[in-house]
Amino acid sequence: MDKSNNELAYASPHRDITMDFTTASGKHLRIRVPLTLFDDLSPKIGNGYKAGCWIAARCNEVERLSLETIEQYVNMMARQICQQVTMPRIEVQAA
Numbered sequence: 001m002d003k004s005n006n007e008l009a010y011a012s013p014h015r016d017i018t019m020d021f022t023t024a025s026g027k028h029l030r031i032r033v034p035l036t037l038f039d040d041l042s043p044k045i046g047n048g049y050k051a052g053c054w055i056a057a058r059c060n061e062v063e064r065l066s067l068e069t070i071e072q073y074v075n076m077m078a079r080q081i082c083q084q085v086t087m088p089r090i091e092v093q094a095a
Contacts, residue, residue, distance in 0.1 A: 015034065015035050015036075016032045016033055016034050016038075017032070017035060017052070018030060018031070018032050018033075019033070019056065021056055021059075021095075023060050023063040025063050025064060027063055027064075027094075028094060028095035029059055029067075029092060029093070029094065030092075030094070031055060031059065031090060031092055031093075032090065032093070034089075034090075036088055037078065037082070037088045037090065040082050040084075040087075041078060041081060041082060044081050044082060054081075055074060058074045059074060059092065067092050067094060071089075071090065071092035075089055075090050
């Protein structure tokens with residue numbers, strides 16, 4: 001992950017991956033990705049590191065929009081990559 005955006009990723013006891021980072025415009029985000037989704041996304045993107053970078057990049061693409069819109073966009077893009085209609089949701093919150 002790009003350390004210039006102050007990204008931090010860790011597995012939580014709640015069975016998800018949590019990423020905290022600051023976007024280029026200074027918005028602080030906390031992204032929670034269910035492990036089942038992260039495990040599905042990782043090989044499709046390349047590996048876990050690239051999957052984390054991919055999620056952060058999607059958030060940065062729409063960083064100036066509302067948190068709800070960022071969340072909807074990231075989930076739409078993940079569904080397209082994973083080719084699944086129903087899947088666990090990625091959560092986007094202010095950090």
